[in-house]
Amino acid sequence: MPFLRGSLGFERFSVAGFDADTFGEEHIEILANNAAGRHESASTENVHVGFLGGDHLFDQDFDLDKNLINNAVHLCVRVDTNQIPAAIRAAWLQMELAGYAKDSPSGVATKSQRKEAKEAVEQRCEVEAASGKYRRMQQFPLLWDHSNGLLYFGGSVGTASAYCTDLLERTFEVELRRLGAGIIAQDWSVEADCFADLDDLQPVSFVTGETATGHGWANEHSQAPDFLGNEFLMWLWWTLENESDTIVLPDESEVTLMLAKTLSLECPLGESGKETITAESPVKLPEAMQAIRSGKLPRKTGMTMVRDGRTFDLVLQAETFGISGAKIHLDDDEEFDDDDRIDAIRTLSETVDGLFHTFCDRRVDADWKKDLKKVTKWLNSTGKPAQKAAA
Incomplete structure (x- = not known):
């Protein structure tokens, strides 16, 4: 588990609103129900976020003996993105426009044809994303120190931390606040x-x-x-x-x-x-x-x-x-x-x-x-x- 081995890197958040005196079996069940890869959503951004047991990228097993250490919960959050790279989207658009231009007397796609080409690319992106071909998985370690009301996020503040903190806040009904200087x-x-x-x-x-x-x-x-x-x-x-x-x-x-x-x-x-x-x-x-x-x-x-x-x-x-x-x-x-x-x-x-x-x-x-x-x-x-x- 990342926080338990090797060098450390983290940002910290305060945790407010967690009323339980200790982390128990009911919280383990909540983690398991929100495990990464267990539920897919129809998110327009094609981003799926879920918890991991901490051992590896597909670890969906949670247990008090494994995840609760010295009154601190150790786990990971996995962020799956299904976004088509911009260069590939641009290439598909150029291919569509080239097809229209080939059949056009002027050799250039019209305004309506450019619109149709963009719509065709968007449809292709949805199909390709749904196939999982461009799925990218990233995991970020978390250490929730219940004793001190702190969350250690194993990464830098940015989009990934926003996904992770949002998942924790929604799942456990807590409030997180980043602790900068x-x-x-x-x-x-x-x-x-x-x-x-x-x-x-x-x-x-x-x-x-x-x-x-x-x-x-x-x-x-x-x-x-x-x-x-x-x-x-x-x-x-x-x-x-x-x-x-x-x-x-x-x-x-x-x-x-x-x-x-x-x-x-x-x-x-x-x-x-x-x-x-x-x-x-x-x-x-x-x-x-x-x-x-x-x-x-x-x-x-x-x-x-x-x-x-x-x-x-x-x-x-x-x-x-x-x-x-x-x-x-x-x-x-x-x-x-x-x-x-x-x-x-x-x-x-x-x-x-x-x-x-x-x-x-x-x-x-x-x-x-x-x-x-x-x-x-x-x-x-x-x-x-x-x-x-x-x-």
Whole structure:
């Protein structure tokens, strides 16, 4: 099962409205009744969505012992599409038009003939799609953490995630909400009783003489302050270079952290494009410093985290807080079963959020202005090795 083996990649959603105290046999029956391939619909989009047991693309078997692990449900969703490729549709249309043109005195199909040709192609598409000849099947792993009210979706947010979340919402009558940087910050601010302070925040520029006017990649339809994700990665970078490689989380546990392997940056104004740096420690390279000095912001970075003796490697996307390429390090003689794996995933998720909560607490504090000045001074410094900032 994908979440139980190998590296991890996921987006997260909060789950609200599931009233059962635990996942039981009645829910197993619901999954089985909505298994992929069990029901076909007359969908005009030729898209069929259903659950899978998790073992393979045709697994329709569900069982509590198999799918319920450490109070989390592991399964997959399969998305079947029956859409004719655009190139094939275009070729069929050209063939139809060529037939009309051949019999036409002018050698060109008339307006009515072009209409007939399009109708003929549409009919052929329906027949070919119904035959299953162009069916494409994709499966996406899900981990529904009942203990924490979270859904881990093993993919990136897009059309596939919309199909999967819609299926879950309809089937179990729950409400799912994607947890990007802005939503995580807003949820934190409610718990910390500082929502108004967070709501007043605006993007900042870390470069002297520049005024932040927003991020070109921001979702214009969202009111969530996703820009905090970019500022969080910038703050992490500065903190690790100038303060300490150990950060205290709100629960007073400690995380030792380093940024590693990959770093993607982009100009928020769209003036100087994107840049991706791959190295053992990309933030140490002069081109990385040059990029942020020119006003670019980090959008994605690799990192290694150590918390409570457990080491994780991962890549974090700033705005969506999507995680990819995550690895859980094990000792050579360590016994690690599926329950331990679920606990490790929870620790990974909680640690990333805890780091972000620490930043959010600093971001709404009056001392944030001092931090911002320190970051700006650091960026304005020469290319000499960074000195530890004064307390």
